[in-house]
Amino acid sequence: EAGVTQFPSHSVxxxxxxxxxxxxxxxxxxNLYWYRRVMGKEIKFLLHFVKESKQDESGMPNNRxxxxxxxxxxxTLKVQPAELEDSGVYFCASSQDIQAATDTxxxxxxxxxxxx
Amino acid sequence: GNSVTQMExxxxxxxxxxxxxxxxYTATGYPSLFWYVQYPGEGLQLLLKATKADDxxxxxxxxATYRKETTSFHLEKGSVQVSDSAVxxxxxxxxxxxxxxxxxxxxxxx
Numbered sequence: 001e002a003g004v005t006q007f008p009s010h011s012v013x014x015x016x017x018x019x020x021x022x023x024x025x026x027x028x029x030x031n032l033y034w035y036r037r038v039m040g041k042e043i044k045f046l047l048h049f050v051k052e053s054k055q056d057e058s059g060m061p062n063n064r065x066x067x068x069x070x071x072x073x074x075x076t077l078k079v080q081p082a083e084l085e086d087s088g089v090y091f092c093a094s095s096q097d098i099q100a101a102t103d104t105x106x107x108x109x110x111x112x113x114x115x116x
Numbered sequence: 117g118n119s120v121t122q123m124e125x126x127x128x129x130x131x132x133x134x135x136x137x138x139x140x141y142t143a144t145g146y147p148s149l150f151w152y153v154q155y156p157g158e159g160l161q162l163l164l165k166a167t168k169a170d171d172x173x174x175x176x177x178x179x180a181t182y183r184k185e186t187t188s189f190h191l192e193k194g195s196v197q198v199s200d201s202a203v204x205x206x207x208x209x210x211x212x213x214x215x216x217x218x219x220x221x222x223x224x225x226x
Contacts, residue, residue: 004159006159031212033213033214035214035216037219040219041218042120042205042216042217042218042219043160043205043207043214043216043219044216045213045214045215048212048213055212056212056213059213091159091160093160093214103148103209104150104162104165105162105209105214106162107152107159107160107161107162108159109158109159110159110160
């Protein structure tokens with residue numbers, strides 16, 4: 001079974017440009033999460049999809065970030081325009097059944113975003 | 117909301133040493149607790165988990181016990197190897213999202 005995949009693995013852009021990150025969850029996982037780790041700090045939650053619906057987007061830092069999950073499969077996270085403080089590693093995770101106490105989130109390898 | 121506090125690193129040990137990485141949490145209710153590991157150049161991998169008080173999670177020689185009375189989930193390993201060098205993250209899950217500690221970088225010297 002394929003794990004969570006993310007693309008690209010690394011992106012370097014200039015301040016003011018736009019970047020789109022993609023996440024493909026594990027097949028059959030309805031729950032998809034985005035997290036990020038900035039400057040060696042803790043990993044912070046951004047948002048949570050259940051299928052194509054945004055369940056919780058309380059962690060999105062501002063309106064420069066837009067996440068979509070059309071069709072309930074893969075998800076994209078767009079940053080427009082990018083700022084220096086957006087640099088960090090963006091992780092995607094998926095899980096099968098949030099109703100179960102044993103539900104586990106499986107993470108992708110992350111996308112390292114560098115804004116110059 | 118939930119919060120997780122992790123032992124600050126970096127931690128450097130010699131091979132075969134005993135390892136403890138402290139993790140405490142604050143939460144309303146009883147969250148599920150996790151340890152994730154990030155090896156150099158790789159993504160986050162689930163190392164172990166515990167879903168209720170007194171549960172012990174274990175994997176690859178690592179163990180952690182869910183202690184409700186001390187709100188802790190310390191990670192231990194009796195004899196570390198060079199291959200254990202990585203960044204370790206403690207996390208708590210309340211409703212849905214995970215709340216992480218700041219991560220502990222572990223380096224094992226031969």
